[in-house]
Amino acid sequence: MSFYGLEIARTGIFVNRKGLEVTSHNVANASTPGYTRQVLNVKSNPPSAKVGFYSPKFQVGMGADVQSLEQIRDMFLDIQYRNEYSRQGEYEIKADNLNFIESIFNEPSDTGLSSVIDQFFSSLQELSKNPESLTVRALVRQRGQALTDAIHKMYKQLEDLQSELNDQVYDKILEINSIASQIADLNQQIFVLELRGEKANDLRDQRNLLVDKLSKIVDTTAYEDKDGRFIVQIAGGETLVNHFTVYELETDKSKIMRKSGFDSNGLPTGFNPDDPLSQQNLYDVPGLFVVMWKDTGQVLNIKSGELKGLLDMRDGVGGLSEDMTVNGQPVDVPNKNSFTGIPYYLNRLNEFAQKLIEKFNELHTQGWSLNGQNTSINFFEPPVGQTFFYARYIKVSDAIMNDLNNIATTYDASSLPGGNDLVVDMLKLRNDTSIFKEGKFEDFLKSLISNLGVDSQGAKNFAENQKVMVTQLDNRRQAVSGVSIDEEMTNLIKYQHGFQASARMINAFDEMLDVLVNRLGLVGR
Known part of the structure; x- marks a missing residue:
């Protein structure tokens, strides 16, 4: 007879108590936006004696232990959801603004x-x-x-609508920079916690929710590299967040020389028709913003999202081109943005x-x-x-x-x-x-x-279809990652009974030890 049985029962109590805590945490966050269901990863403890030729026979392990606290998440569904959510954001902006142009x-x-x-x-x-x-x-x-x-x-x-959309572009850039800073801050907190051996699941949920929010504004890709650094890329693969570092966006006014021969500030300037900055804003009226990277000045090449919808509506010329004067010579430069946005209707x-x-x-x-x-x-x-x-x-x-x-x-x-x-x-x-x-x-x-x-009807149909698709993908994500109250109640009963059984085992071993220690008298008494 040894005390191993008590130790085994003790581990059972600890594991089942932890299971009850996790279940309680899941139930409490069943309605929390972005929360991912957590589960215990339990492993059995090996026998205490070393394995060898002279090891005792019929060795029994030393109970169980919590190896980790894992989130149940499908990264492939996350990628699909964010891609479609980005397109939904784009078409909702286009549908709303084209409908407004119809009213004009x-x-x-x-x-x-x-x-x-x-x-x-x-x-x-x-x-x-x-x-x-x-x-x-x-x-x-x-x-x-x-x-x-x-x-x-x-x-x-x-023109007023174009100016309003320009203000919204500016606001979206501020929002992107804010989200990027929040993600970088969470990256640091997660890194410190997990460096200590803890699992920062709730912080990871906050981070994923921010990435979801970002994906509606601009096309977004997020992943964790082999060294544990969290990378966020936007606009076709340009890095916005690299672990703790944020690469901010900024807005600037176009300096294209149109027929007037002056830029948005009223100053004469030159023009390079091969410059993406110039092509991006060929049909912008003075005062509209260009979206670019703050450190390099490179224009953002956005693929989808609300920002894409805003820029297409603000700058889209429907395939028209404009003759411009550069250094006193007329040039004709086709615009890259062929969407029929506000400049198209202004031109018409x-x-x-x-x-x-x-x-x-x-x-x-x-x-x-x-x-x-x-x-x-x-x-x-x-x-x-x-x-x-x-x-x-x-x-x-x-x-x-x-x-x-x-x-x-x-x-x-x-x-x-x-x-x-x-x-x-x-x-x-x-x-x-x-x-x-x-x-x-x-x-x-x-x-x-x-x-x-x-x-307008096409954009409306696209927006409605995207909304249905995003809802379906979110339902699939929730089926994997969401909290099921029925399942958690089943786990509650399982852990509760496991806890009770481990406690009864301790009582049983206590009674057995009491017999050995206190009730077995000396021989001959």
Whole structure:
């Protein structure tokens, strides 16, 4: 008889008590976001005697011991989840903003551009019937002003949205840097704890939750190398966190020379069409941010995530290209961002306004005013000193705003005041299919709105599909890593009974030792 039995029972009590603690911890965190189920890794203790030729026969081990406290986690599911979560973030941003752009164009409606231009042509129709009527001329002026105001309003709303998205880009960069710093801090805490032989599972959960959060903002890869260093990479493999070191991002303003020949600060500058920084922001209006690495100045090449959605919406030109002036020479550089974002719609509005100005002024400048003067007056006033921002500056000319007589209706002064041949030609512009590649003015707008609707619905469908996929992947992750109350209750009963059985074993050995020590008297008594 020895005390080994007591030691074996003691290890049983310790193991089962630890199991009860782990079970209790799992149950307490069943609803904690990011918590990963923990399990005991138990090993049996070998016999105390050394194994050898003269070792005692029928050796029994020395009970059990807790080898480690492990997390149940599938890294492959984590990778899948983060990849799809990143795409969900991208398409949600695109769907929301394309839907907002649809509300800006507001088609079909009484206040939409199609309705406003229809009303303008209707007023011209009335003018062709009554060229000398000041009342009808006032209607034409009012409808023309309503048309330019509608273009202004849409253009301004798009610019405001672009500026808002720019602010969101800045906020996302701050958020990425903050998450990176938190991960690096957790890396240090985990490293110190596990260096002492402890298992920092709860800190690891916090870190994984941060990586999940980061993956929605930007495409993210995270892994632990063979030396135990935790690495976080974003934007196609660029290192954001290397163990304790954080490589921060920053935002800076583009310095591309556009037709104006100046950068975002109003200063003349050069341009390299092969520079990724230039290509990234070719269609940005002044003041928009470039996202780059703080230490190298290299532009971030983002693959997916909310930041990708924001930049695509803010910078996407739909495959258009712009002629630019570099060192006094015109160049044409295609933009890398072919997504149809805000710059695409700004450009299309500019194209619409430009054709409107050119076609109507081409006719109107050939006409005669009601008081018999040939003054080559424009109907729509083009932007002074600008060759690009037509939609921003278009307006009915001051000459017409100040004097209704300056609205020209005829090419022949002798036909005044009833001549209407010029107005008839203006009305023909409504059905002129050679103005745009899409056809006439109304065809241009229909094509623009139709494509916008297709893009918006497509982004919405992608976002909804991604949400379903992410939910399915998260459910699979929870099936592996999540806490099952039923399973934990089963473990609770198992450990509780194991604890009770080990305690009874101690009682049994205690009684046996009591008999040996206290109840066996001397021989002969």
